Amino acid sequence: MIKECEVLVVGAGPAGSSAAMAAAENGARTLLIDRKKEIGTPVQCGEVVGETLLKKLNLELPPGALAARLDHTTFLLDRRVKLTSREPYWKSVTLERKIFDKALAARAAEAGSMVHADARLTDIKMDGDQVVRATIMHQGVEVNVHPKVIVAADGVHSTMSRLMNLELFTEKTLAKGLEYELISRQPLPMGMQIFLEPEVGLGYGWIIPKGPRRANVGLAAIGLEGSRRDRLQEWLMNNPMITEQFDTDQVLEVKRGDAPIPGFLGGPLRGNVLFAGDAAGQTLAFVGEGIAPSYACGMGAGMVASTAVLQNDMSKLQHYEETIGKIMGDELIEGGAIKDNILEVWTDEKIPVGDRTVICGLLMSEILGSEDLEDATDLLSMPRQEMIQTLEEILIHRKARATVSALQLR
Ligand SMILES: Cc1cc2nc3c(=O)[nH]c(=O)nc-3n(C[C@H](O)[C@H](O)[C@H](O)COP(=O)(O)OP(=O)(O)OC[C@H]3O[C@@H](n4cnc5c(N)ncnc54)[C@H](O)[C@@H]3O)c2cc1C
CATH class of the missing domain: 3.50.50.60 (FAD/NAD(P)-binding domain)
Known part of the structure; x- marks a missing residue:
């Protein structure tokens, strides 16, 4: 009582x-x-928690609550750039919430x-x-x-x-999300995959492994209108990096919610x-x-x-x-502050929308900071290999534990 x-x-x-x-x-x-x-x-x-925060809070996970340990995060930007970070913030654990x-x-x-x-x-x-x-x-x-x-x-x-x-x-500071817990065709890399691309909108898509062949796959975006189910289905079916990893006919759980930011x-x-x-x-x-x-x-x-x-x-x-x-x-x-920088880029109509998602991803991964914004558009106007080379130089200069390569999916 x-x-x-x-x-x-x-x-x-x-x-x-x-x-x-x-x-x-x-x-x-x-x-x-x-x-x-x-x-x-x-x-x-999405059930993922950064390891740095877990350590800082000294938060001991209850028995059975740890689903997987993820030792890197890969950012897939506009299907053109792949950036993998092993910086401490981008190592994480997945929970059974x-x-x-x-x-x-x-x-x-x-x-x-x-x-x-x-x-x-x-x-x-x-x-x-x-x-x-x-x-x-x-x-x-x-x-x-x-x-x-x-x-x-x-x-x-x-x-x-x-x-x-x-x-x-x-509402303007709410990201609306939907995800499925899916079974992968092959064992997954034990890292989170984050997708920034126009098809997702003002937010990002993700693959968050919960085990070798199980993952939360979804997206969340600000101002997402219409049916979340249709948006997610369309994205899942049309992103070759998703379709090569998952069959969307094996859905263990549907998870839906709004995130305040x-x-x-x-x-x-x-x-x-x-x-x-x-x-x-x-x-x-x-x-x-x-x-x-x-x-x-x-x-x-x-x-x-x-x-x-x-x-x-x-x-x-x-x-x-x-x-x-x-x-x-x-x-x-x-x-x-990082979110504000991302919003500034995303709403800058002078930058082509695909380029915006690449810059937003570089800000999110903290490879670029607000002080780099002016140079970022020049970076995107370079031929692809030159852009990748310049990004490599930035990573070396920053001593970042990260690698970058080109994707040829556009
Ligand atoms: C799609 C999506 C993906 C996300 N992924 C991640 C992620 O991977 N990692 C991460 O860290 N965060 C993630 N988040 C955010 C995370 O889920 C929340 O920030 C977190 O759950 C907040 O905890 P909370 O205790 O404040 O609220 P909640 O976890 O929402 O708990 C609130 C509780 O209040 C209860 N409640 C509501 N109204 C009443 C009432 N009237 N009377 C009694 N009880 C009530 C609810 O039942 C609920 O249990 C995600 C959010 C969304 C929407």
């Missing part, structure tokens, strides 16, 4: 479970709720939090800017609780934001509600990576919320932004 709490955490994704774990460990009476009947299911994610998310919620429970699946936040009562009552539909029964602080970790389309009439980010919004606090994870746009905006940042920021939200409750001092909530800044500020700010 749902009981009264001091800290209510809405949403048991990585942000909510880490918030509940931190708040309960700190000694606050904590309640974690999720509307899903089974926490972690369905998956709405169903196992990962459920295990994180179990860790919150082990830390002492109450945890309830099939428990949906449906309404709130406000007194000024404070939420004084939350209504939860728990297995078909309506229950009211009166928390002192709430962590809203209820995802990209946050119910709490809606109920409080807030718009922390807009607004850039750094600080630690959004409204009254006694701290927003965390996707609900607060806390992703690395240039790639939409949100699992580890959400986990880290949720932890910060849980610590701040429980400290305010235990010290009976709501002014402590003001420390949220500073806390997030210390834990993830650099990464979130840098990710937002």
Whole structure:
């Protein structure tokens, strides 16, 4: 049964479970709720996490949650340029998020939090800017609780934001995605493959191996209109690098969702509600990576919320932004800045659209920085072999652990 709490955490994704774990460990009476009947299911994610962030957060993966280790990332740019990076950020692990998310919620429970699946936040009562009552539909029964602080970790389309009439980010900063978990014809290279090309739109496509012959294959783009299914099918069927690797008639799972990429919004606090994870746009905006940042920021939200409750001092909530800044500020700010550079190039109609995708890929892979933008168009106007040679020289100059070659698919 749902009981009264001091800290209510809405949403048991990585942000909510880490918030509940931190708040309960700190000694606050904590309640974690999720509307899903089974926490972690369905998956709405590519399931990949950068190794550098995992190490930085000291995040120990739950047993069974590690699907694959990926030791490189290959960028396939406008079917003309292939760039493989072995820089630390581009090494990653793939998760079984169903196992990962459920295990994180179990860790919150082990830390002492109450945890309830099939428990949906449906309404709130406000007194000024404070939420004084939350209504939860728990297995078909309506229950009211009166928390002192709430962590809203209820995802990209946050119910709490809606109920409080807030718009922390807009549709223009949402990437809409769809992917299939597919079986490959042959063993896959154990690296992520990222595709930037006009056929995908303002975003990217991916192959994220989950095992030698299993991968998440999909795309996400800003402003994606019409049927996502049709867009994905068309891309899968018409990209020779996909068709040579996969038969799209063997679909194990369909995963669909939206990723917020607004850039750094600080630690959004409204009254006694701290927003965390996707609900607060806390992703690395240039790639939409949100699992580890959400986990880290949720932890910060849980610590701040429980400290305010235990010290009976709501002014402590003001420390949220500073806390997030210390834990993830650099990464979130840098990710937002790279995304802004990518958007600038993508919307520059003076550059042919195919060339834009190549430059965006070079920015995304961090082979080029904002200071190189002026020279980037010259690079693309060179004959292909000369362009590849110039890129090789840039890689050598930067001592980048990366290789580049030409693709002849256009
Ligand atoms: C197509 C796609 C691919 C992605 N791929 C990657 C990737 O490869 N790597 C990566 O790092 N990130 C990826 N992301 C982003 C990543 O999935 C999110 O950033 C991450 O899940 C955010 O965690 P969270 O806890 O904030 O939110 P979520 O994981 O979305 O969890 C929110 C929870 O809140 C619950 N909830 C919602 N409303 C209510 C309510 N009213 N009452 C109770 N519970 C509620 C939901 O059921 C959900 O469980 C991807 C996103 C998309 C859309």
